Amino acid sequence: MAPATPKPEILAAFEAAKGFMPVREGLALYEAAAGAGSLGLPLLEVGTYCGRSTILLADAAREAGVAAITVDHHRGSEEQQPGWEYHDPSVVDPEVGLMDTLPTFRRTLHKAGLEDRVIAIVGRSPQVAAAWGGKLGFVFIDGGHTDEHAAGDYEGWAPHVAEGGTLAIHDVFPDPADGGQAPYRIYLRALASGAFEEVSVTDSLRILRRTAPGI
Numbered sequence: 001m002a003p004a005t006p007k008p009e010i011l012a013a014f015e016a017a018k019g020f021m022p023v024r025e026g027l028a029l030y031e032a033a034a035g036a037g038s039l040g041l042p043l044l045e046v047g048t049y050c051g052r053s054t055i056l057l058a059d060a061a062r063e064a065g066v067a068a069i070t071v072d073h074h075r076g077s078e079e080q081q082p083g084w085e086y087h088d089p090s091v092v093d094p095e096v097g098l099m100d101t102l103p104t105f106r107r108t109l110h111k112a113g114l115e116d117r118v119i120a121i122v123g124r125s126p127q128v129a130a131a132w133g134g135k136l137g138f139v140f141i142d143g144g145h146t147d148e149h150a151a152g153d154y155e156g157w158a159p160h161v162a163e164g165g166t167l168a169i170h171d172v173f174p175d176p177a178d179g180g181q182a183p184y185r186i187y188l189r190a191l192a193s194g195a196f197e198e199v200s201v202t203d204s205l206r207i208l209r210r211t212a213p214g215i
């Protein structure tokens with residue numbers, strides 16, 4: 001069967017959006033999200049930023065008739081703060097002097113015609129995860145890249161992935177020369193738990209499926 005791909009207008013909106021998800025990985029994310037939609041459970045992302053990957057999740061969820069949920073405090077990760085490599089001064093709120101990606105995210109979804117398809121939660125990932133009650137068909141971890149934040153995302157959200165559901169992790173770099181190791185470490189933890197097995201690798205994106213209870 002041919003892999004699920006986003007419609008041309010969705011792909012164009014994704015490519016036009018501000019953010020950090022490359023196209024190759026985005027297409028692999030879409031395919032995994034579309035497949036996971038068949039479980040009939042919500043698809044959830046940690047790390048909305050300006051909504052680039054959210055567009056793909058939202059469209060996959062719409063096709064499957066399930067909810068798309070995205071979680072972010074919208075104050076940016078460590079590496080996005082002023083003076084750091086990934087800082088973008090256009091997403092600073094001049095009144096409070098802090099990053100605020102929520103307005104750009106809302107414009108992104110509006111332009112893509114997906115405003116009604118996404119439930120956006122503004123909050124810290126571990127706190128939202130602790131308040132979350134149900135199972136999820138798909139969890140995409142693309143939040144903070146320190147050990148504290150990546151571990152918090154994994155420990156908070158992996159237990160909510162339903163059997164047969166998908167855990168996707170972005171920015172997994174086995175070689176430290178290519179990038180930070182925190183996402184790689186939670187990927188290793190997921191495999192070592194015995195609850196997840198690897199489905200695919202696309203550049204730094206890892207797609208895992210829950211095959212057993214556990215974490």
Ligand SMILES: C[S@@+](CC[C@H](N)C(=O)[O-])C[C@H]1O[C@@H](n2cnc3c(N)ncnc32)[C@H](O)[C@@H]1O
Nearest residue numbers: 019020047049053072073076077124125143144
């Ligand atoms: C790498 S960006 C996400 C990129 C996005 N998925 C894209 O496609 O462009 C990481 C995001 O995670 C958010 N973040 C970092 N730590 C977080 C936490 N503990 N709780 C909620 N959001 C967090 C940041 O505010 C930032 O917007």
